[in-house]
Amino acid sequence: MKKIELLSPAGDLERLKIAVLYGADAVYIGGKKFSLRSRASNFDLESIEEGVKFASAHGARVHVTVNMIPHQEDLAGLEEYLKELERIGVTAIIAASPTIAMTAKKAAPKLEVHLSTQHSSTNSKVIEFWKSKGIDRVVLARECNLEEIKETTKNSSLPIEVFIHGGMCISYSGRCVLSNHMTNRDANRGGCAQSCRWKYRLFENDKQINDEKELFSMSSKDMMAAHYIKDLMEANVASLKIEGRMKSTYYIATVIRAYRMLIDAIAEDRLNDEFMAFILDELNRAENRPTAVGFYKGLPKANDQLYGVNGAGVTQEYIATILDYDQESEMATILVRNHFTAHCEVEVFGPKYTKKMVLNDCFDELGELVEVANKPMQILKTKIPFVVQEKDMIRRIIDKSDRNVY
Ligand code: SF4
Structure with missing residues (x-):
């Protein structure tokens, strides 16, 4: 079993430090430019540099999402930005657009380029294609089940990263125009307004078919794949990714610590039922959101979705x-x-x-x-x-x- 990377989100410098201290091997952050969460980002170049220094001092790495789908007008300053990330010592960028990936390969060759999950990579052939273009790692589509992940990893010569925990975007690999349609904010250029989670009245012709007290929403249950970590490690997946750059410090500390303990227990062959129950309890203490296993066991069923409930639930612990x-x-x-x-x-x-x-x-x-x-x-x-x-x-x-x- 190769050493697997535990990859944590961080929305600001404090959360980056918490993630590293509580056991993350690497942290991914969004900068103020060229990222899907650029509006909400707290990471200007100065704080990215501070984050990289802190992470390296603790043996961890920093990945930066540069994952917008750029239009012509968005390209100004891209090369300079990538060169700065390289100079600062960022390990990798996470790119969704071939434009950004290829620009990085040319302008900042020391940066690894990880292909975002938005690219819907679902098999080893596509991964070999991206390898031929110089991509260093692929984040698999969240729509892959465990058997597909195993097969893909076995037949791929690039490291594979998979999501294991956190919120799931209801659209296929984040390819969504709901927000564009409802608010004129482009989700693929950093403007997602989370329109899927609004409350909707449903009409068939002119007749409202849902109760006012049970308005319709389109959230999935959050993913919680703790039961699959051993399989993923045995399959030689390279990196286990937690979702949640907007989550609290407590959430980051609790979730990262739990997965750190789980990964270490599996690597040292001391995982048993009692320890797994403890890990699940720890994960439950991070947040009160209902969870399911995403696509790990196949297509999610109705019970894996949230149709009417606002699933947000910060614990008061x-x-x-x-x-x-x-x-x-x-x-x-x-x-x-x-x-x-x-x-x-x-x-x-x-x-x-x-x-x-x-x-x-x-x-x-x-x-x-x-x-x-x-x-x-x-x-x-x-x-x-x-x-x-x-x-x-x-x-x-x-x-x-x-x-x-x-
Ligand atoms: S609106 Fe919802 S489904 Fe669309 S990108 Fe945003 S979170 Fe995903």
Whole structure:
């Protein structure tokens, strides 16, 4: 079994650092230019450079999405941008357009070019074609099932990357004009308005056929492929990709840590049912969205889609991040992220540990006792009787039956 890459999303520098610290081998980010999420990007060239320095110092790599489908007017500045990414030390770009891929090969030859999933690569022949064009890695279409992934990987001479976790775009490989049609915003040039997830009234001729209380939407359940990781590793897939550049730091820490533990357990041949149950529970704690396995076991069924429910569900378990720790006094400085009351049962966790405790008294910056922490981003101090690090996190212990997973 070759060493497999765990590839994390990151929407900003803080999330990039969390991803790396919690076990990602590589992180992909979108820059402010030529990316499908360019409007929402927090990565200008300066922060990409800082991200690359941080990642390299921890043995990780940075990939940058340059995945728009450019029109003629979009080409200005492309070469210069790619050269800058190469100079900064970015490992790879993720490109969807042959224009961008070929420009990178010529202008910035040290950058690897990974072909985006938007290209709908579904077999080994197409991968060999892209190899002949100089592509270094292919992100398979999300529409491939496990057997197809195995066959494709076996017959391909390029490294293969597959999605294993996160939101699924309802359209085929992200090729969608819904947003263009509804809002005049081009999803293929960075403007997706997530029109698929709006609520719709359905009409047959002039008669509305859905209830006002159950309006129609077109979301898929999120993908959660933890059960397939062993197969993917045995198939010599090169990289396991998590979706979610807009996700929170807690989500990134929890999901990346869980998959890191799972991959390591499989590699060291110590995966058993109990450990898998623990991993699934960890993944459930990241977010309250219903999950399915995407296309891994074949075409998704009706039960794998969400037709009416707004599946968004941020958990309320994450209550604080550690900012600082003084070993002598055992006092931790924490940043409040969600409401909690004093003396609740919590777990403190970092990349390599989880410890349970009852939260001690918390004090604000004036030294006043805080019984109810209800101001997000408030800084408090509390005693933690073991050594913790900056960016470790605190989450409330919630009974499984109280978790709002539907
Ligand atoms: S509108 Fe929905 S289906 Fe279309 S690109 Fe955006 S997320 Fe995907």
